[in-house]
Amino acid sequence: MAVLVTGGAGYIGSHTVRRLREAGVDTVVLDTLERGSREALLGAPLVVGSIADEALVTEVCREHDVTAVVHFAAHKSVGDSMVDPGPYWTNNVQGTVHLIEGMLAAGVRNIVFSSSAAVYGSPEQVPITEGAPIRPENVYAETKAMMERVIDWYGTTSGLRWASLRYFNAAGASTDSVIGEDWSSTTNLVPLVMRAALTDVGPVDVFGTDFDTPDGSGVRDYIHVEDLAEAHLAALRYLEADGENLTVNLGTGNGTSVLEILAMTAEIHGAEVPHRISGRRLGDPATVYADSTLAGRTLGWTATRGLREIISSAYAWYRQG
Numbered sequence: 001m002a003v004l005v006t007g008g009a010g011y012i013g014s015h016t017v018r019r020l021r022e023a024g025v026d027t028v029v030l031d032t033l034e035r036g037s038r039e040a041l042l043g044a045p046l047v048v049g050s051i052a053d054e055a056l057v058t059e060v061c062r063e064h065d066v067t068a069v070v071h072f073a074a075h076k077s078v079g080d081s082m083v084d085p086g087p088y089w090t091n092n093v094q095g096t097v098h099l100i101e102g103m104l105a106a107g108v109r110n111i112v113f114s115s116s117a118a119v120y121g122s123p124e125q126v127p128i129t130e131g132a133p134i135r136p137e138n139v140y141a142e143t144k145a146m147m148e149r150v151i152d153w154y155g156t157t158s159g160l161r162w163a164s165l166r167y168f169n170a171a172g173a174s175t176d177s178v179i180g181e182d183w184s185s186t187t188n189l190v191p192l193v194m195r196a197a198l199t200d201v202g203p204v205d206v207f208g209t210d211f212d213t214p215d216g217s218g219v220r221d222y223i224h225v226e227d228l229a230e231a232h233l234a235a236l237r238y239l240e241a242d243g244e245n246l247t248v249n250l251g252t253g254n255g256t257s258v259l260e261i262l263a264m265t266a267e268i269h270g271a272e273v274p275h276r277i278s279g280r281r282l283g284d285p286a287t288v289y290a291d292s293t294l295a296g297r298t299l300g301w302t303a304t305r306g307l308r309e310i311i312s313s314a315y316a317w318y319r320q321g
């Protein structure tokens with residue numbers, strides 16, 4: 001028996017594969033390796049291929065006696081999705097249809113899906129509950145909302161059983177510095193701050209210090225990647241125990257500002273992080289953080305790591321080069 005992890009060689013996927021294996025769950029990863037890396041799998045079985053290859057998905061499910069899928073594989077750049085949307089509709093939405101058809105053909109019915117807080121767009125109210133309106137503001141977010149709908153419909157038509165996990169901002173690296181996020185092509189704040197602190201790339205931009213927030217900079221909900229990994233294990237167990245289909249937020253329930261991230265990094269680094277104050281980006285909301293009580297109630301999961309663990313684990317990971 002095994003869990004098929006699509007996109008398992010990527011950032012969140014590799015931490016999840018590691019956590020599942022530690023918990024005694026066998027995994028097999030399906031990844032194109034267009035991002036992510038074989039090394040991040042730490043020896044877990046890997047099939048190099050795409051979720052769009054339905055026959056391959058069925059074959060892998062049969063060969064490895066797969067009982068559930070954790071579905072990370074997707075394109076995830078908001079900016080790219082607005083410049084070149086085609087691959088986002090194809091890979092994310094159509095790819096998910098192929099994946100589900102392939103797994104159902106092998107009799108696999110349980111899926112844990114990587115959704116995103118981006119489906120909410122700019123929230124009217126914080127903390128954001130799962131009942132908030134779904135209002136994607138870019139193509140990437142729209143594909144995540146559509147993937148959720150596709151999965152939900154397969155529940156109705158084909159008995160698919162699912163948990164859609166809406167992540168807020170994943171950040172940090174493994175506590176032992178063995179795996180972490182590749183900073184070469186990321187647009188995420190924490191790796192950009194680390195790069196500004198640890199290389200001569202120049203200052204990191206702070207987009208807006210005139211928001212209606214305590215220090216004027218944007219506030220988001222940063223969740224440690226190892227906490228996210230733990231939530232996937234909890235979601236798999238929940239489905240195994242016949243839990244109802246479920247959509248849950250995964251966040252800490254706390255907002256952290258850009259300037260607080262810079263201050264925590266400066267404390268750990270022992271020096272100021274080069275940064276420059278720039279204007280707000282179009283459409284950036286002031287404050288986004290999760291109401292995560294539903295995840296606690298249904299999955300028995302809460303985030304256990306805070307900002308210090310996020311920044312210190314990321315710092316240690318990037319510093320080793």
Ligand SMILES: NC(=O)c1ccc[n+]([C@@H]2O[C@H](COP(=O)([O-])OP(=O)(O)OC[C@H]3O[C@@H](n4cnc5c(N)ncnc54)[C@H](O)[C@@H]3O)[C@@H](O)[C@H]2O)c1
Nearest residue numbers: 007010011012031032034035036050051073074114116170
């Ligand atoms: N990083 C975040 O803060 C965040 C927040 C919300 C949601 N998510 C979602 O979580 C998932 C994982 O994010 P990540 O940060 O680990 O991204 P990542 O880019 O590091 O990992 C994605 C992996 O999927 C693989 N992949 C892409 N298309 C594939 C395909 N067709 N078939 C097989 N493999 C394919 C890539 O090679 C990569 O290894 C994504 O679906 C993303 O949208 C991430």
